Amino acid sequence: MSALRRYWETRTFKKKMILTFLPLVLFPMLFLTVLSSWIYSNQITKSMESNVSNTVQLVNSHLDTYLDELTRLSVLPYYNSQILNIMQETGTISDSDFKQIESLLTQAIRNPREDLQSVSIYRRDGQVFSSSIYNADINYAYDFKNSLWYKKAIAANGKVVFTGKINDSRIANRPEPAFSVVRAIKIYNGPILGVIIIDVNFTGLESIFKRVDLGKTSNIIVLDDQQQIIYSKNGRYVQLQPRLATLTDQVQDMKVGNETLIVNHIDSANTGWKIVGIVSEAEIRKGTAILYKSILTVSAILFLVIVIVSVLFSDTITKPLKALRLLMGKVEKGVFNVSYQALNGNMEISLVGRAFNKMNQKIDELINQVLESRFKQKEAELNTLKLQIRPHFLFNNLEAIRALAEIGDREGIVEITSALGGMLRYSLNKQDSKVALIDEIHQIQNYLRIEQIRSGDALVVKYDIDEALLTCITIPILLQPVVENCIHHGFDQAVGTKLIRIAVKPYEKGIRITVADNGMGMVSGELTKLLAYLTDETNELTFSASGIGLKNLHARIQLEYGISFGLTLESEGGAGMTVHIRIPRVEFRPHS
Structure with missing residues (x-):
């Protein structure tokens, strides 16, 4: 029973x-x-x-x-x-x-x-x-x-x-x-x-x-x-x-x-x-x-006639409910620009449909308000981060130039000042919300060249880039937080050659940018905590500060492109870390 x-x-x-x-x-x-x-x-x-x-x-x-x-x-x-x-x-x-x-x-x-x-x-x-x-x-x-x-x-x-x-x-x-x-x-x-x-x-x-x-x-x-x-x-x-x-x-x-x-x-x-x-x-x-x-x-x-009549009769009641259920399913997935169209002869269901439309409209308004608030918050955090990083970064590089001058390495001074000037121009000129992917690559190349000079060429960088993707556009400061994480945390206690691999390749939903290092990596428990912090499952990250920049970047990507995009991490203790950045493939279209 x-x-x-x-x-x-x-x-x-x-x-x-x-x-x-x-x-x-x-x-x-x-x-x-x-x-x-x-x-x-x-x-x-x-x-x-x-x-x-x-x-x-x-x-x-x-x-x-x-x-x-x-x-x-x-x-x-x-x-x-x-x-x-x-x-x-x-x-x-x-x-x-x-x-x-x-x-x-x-x-x-x-x-x-x-x-x-x-x-x-x-x-x-x-x-x-x-x-x-x-x-x-x-x-x-x-x-x-x-x-x-x-x-x-x-x-x-x-x-x-x-x-x-x-x-x-x-x-x-x-x-x-x-x-x-x-x-x-x-x-x-x-x-x-x-x-x-x-x-x-x-x-x-x-x-x-x-x-x-x-x-x-x-x-x-x-x-x-x-x-x-x-x-x-x-x-x-x-x-x-x-x-x-x-x-x-x-x-x-x-x-x-x-x-x-x-x-x-x-x-x-x-x-x-x-x-x-x-x-x-x-x-x-x-x-x-x-x-x-x-x-x-x-x-x-x-x-057969009875079955057909039964199905048609039941459809007059269940079809509006099914349509309403499908609309609710879309709302569950985050699609709020939907509304229920009332059907004739179903007064009670029409009342439910109108109530759903009002509720959906209100939810959409609230979500937009929250998104706008979070976007402004992240934008403020990004601008603050830029202001916090720039003086410290400039100070370190000026010290490096002074050291090169003392030893008379004029070629090194030329390279580091040239790379630093390129980074400053990028920061000053690219104030828009979107930049070309090739500009991001040039920015990170300048940054890594400076780090190579400062480390005495102990840092090795290898690139594998699909040039057909370089004209696509993306959000600015996409690679620098990930590369900084490799240098300041992955290589913090590493000895020997420090290797960073940067690959830009297409994948089924867009573009995948992979940044991998041979640094210290993370053990399974630490990686699990970092992933939970990255996806907002927890707000605490007590074992390292390395996740703050990654979380900011992950949040910026999802705010801009949706939850199908963002960061994924792979790591083993002592075997380095690999970060995959997934963004959509958006071709550059000049204004006519």
């Missing part, structure tokens, strides 16, 4: 609105969709089961009608006295009587029907009379009395009997599968005189079943009284014959692998055959799939 609460509390107002609004609409819609789909699916299933049942009953009715016609053909001997007379005899008959009976049989099957293959009469003494629509090859040695169809006909005692597919050797050259209609011939309660058997192909059954359509994944199967398949509309599910033979319930579901079948059957009272209708649930799913697809499409469209 606490995790859910934290999640909810960290969401934006817009997300909270959407997460609240969407479930209120989506859950009822999903419930109605699932409920309607379930109801429709059940109705489709019941409708399909009813359809299969009605179809099986209709097929059985047509089959009974069709078989009744065949039944009437089996009573042919009773309507011909000559056949009955010959059936009552035994022994050999004349050729004329034989031909006459076969002629009568031929006339019986020579009609427009296409389903009759042959008709045969087996007299009790073994005499066979037969006629067919093809040149049937009759097996007169066939032991018909031991055949299943003969025994069934005798047991039926004059009633018609229907057999399944014929698989005996009674006719050797049967052209196509057939079933038989069999009836025992007898006169009233007299003895059985013989049996008439009519062979029928399956064209008649096919004409009945071809009008039946339960779907592409369905079948109609007919089983005889021996539970053998007589007819199958197609080859589907015939492997289920053993299971179909044991069907008891009229309608039941049957599982075959991953497929579920709806099975309906009816037992024919006239034939003893079993008519089975089989439909796969895939047929049902076709109808439901269309419904589901339609429902899902409509639901998806509705959901």
